[in-house]
Amino acid sequence: MLGSPDTGNGIERVEARMLGILLVAVGGALGGMGRLAVGHRVSRHLGSRFPWGTLFVNLSGTLLVGWLAGSLLAGQPLTGERLAGPGWELLGIGLLGGYTTVSTFSLQTLSLWQQGRSLAALANIAATLMGGGMALLVGWWLAEVVT
Amino acid sequence: MTVWRAYAAVGAGSALGASLRYQVALTLMTSHHAFPWATLLVNVLGSWLIGAFAGFASRSERGRVARWQPFLMAGLCGGFTTFSLFGLETWQLLSLGRPWLALGYVTLSLALWLCGVWLGQRAGQHAATRWG
Structure with a gap:
């Protein structure tokens, strides 16, 4: 639902699609490495008995994607397929x-559930979703507020 | 594995995973569909896959998957699946005035992610006892 619609035709469309995939790949590489770095740092501080690293990554990434989408749409409602283009492909689909x-x-x-820590598993689900x-x-x- | 090699493996896997996810999104994208099937599919598939790798690695004696773990699990599966876009799509369904569809999306997603990872783990363990 959140992707870039194909515009133009023929070679232009193929080029746009290839550029889009390249931008997503570059963003995806940076995002994955960022997840590793941030996740490690967070679990080093808070311990690895609970998946704090993944929780922090997912919440911070969701905050940033809300901010990015809101900024790119600049006041327009989040309906239809207005989120598109190279910036969204690199930063939204790829990086975040x-x-x-x-x-x-x-x-x-x-794994928490299988360790018999069902309460921790439920807490992880609730904290992630809410x-x-x-x-x-x-x-x-x-x-x-910012824009 | 040295630190930079772990980063290179995760970066390469994540680049591959993210571009595969975009391919799936472009292939399944139909403008009249309000329901984000593509993201649901990649997240369930990615959960199954990470479960399979983990299950295989836990039972395999030769450590073939274990050596590739940063590339396959944190990289490929991590970059293929996405939580931020799942959240944004839920918010989009709410903005479209479809609260029940949004609730259905979240509930169905969670149930299928967890079933996926569990079934993947069983499949991986089974494969490891046979071929691992």
């Missing part, structure tokens, strides 16, 4: 899309 992760969240939640919702709204609000 690759920075945040669902797979690691799922694996860590399963915290993510709040982080997104804060980011969206920041974009309105």
Whole structure:
């Protein structure tokens, strides 16, 4: 739903699509490395008994994507497919899309559950989903205030 | 593995994962669909895959997957799946005045992510006892 629509035709469209994929790949590489760096740092401070690193990464990434989308749309509502273009491909789909992760969240939640720490697993789910919702709204609000 | 090699492996895997995710989004994108099927699909698939790698690595004696873990798990699966865009799409459904669809998206996603990772882990363990 949040992607760039194909415009133009023929060679132009192929070029735009290839450039888009390249931008997403570059952003994705930076996002993944950022996730590793931030995740390590957070779990070194808070310990690794609970997946604080992934939680922090997902909440901060969601805040930033709310802020980015709000800034790019500049007051327009978030409907239709207005989020498109090279900036969104690099920073939204690539960088912040690759920075945040669902797979690691799922694996860590399963692993908490299998260790018999069902309360910690439920806390991780609740903190990720509810915290993510709040982080997104804060980011969206920041974009309105700043711009 | 030295630190820079871990970063290079995660960066390369994440670049590949993110561009695959974008391909899936472009392929499945239809303007009349309000429901974000593409993100749901990549997140469930990525959860299954990370479970499979982890399950295989935990049972395998030769450590083939374990050596590739930064590239495959934190890199490929991490970059393929996305939480931030999932959040933004939920917010988009709410903005479109579809609160029940948004709630359905969140509930279905969570259930399928967790089923996916669990089934993937079983599949990976099974594969490791056979071929690992």
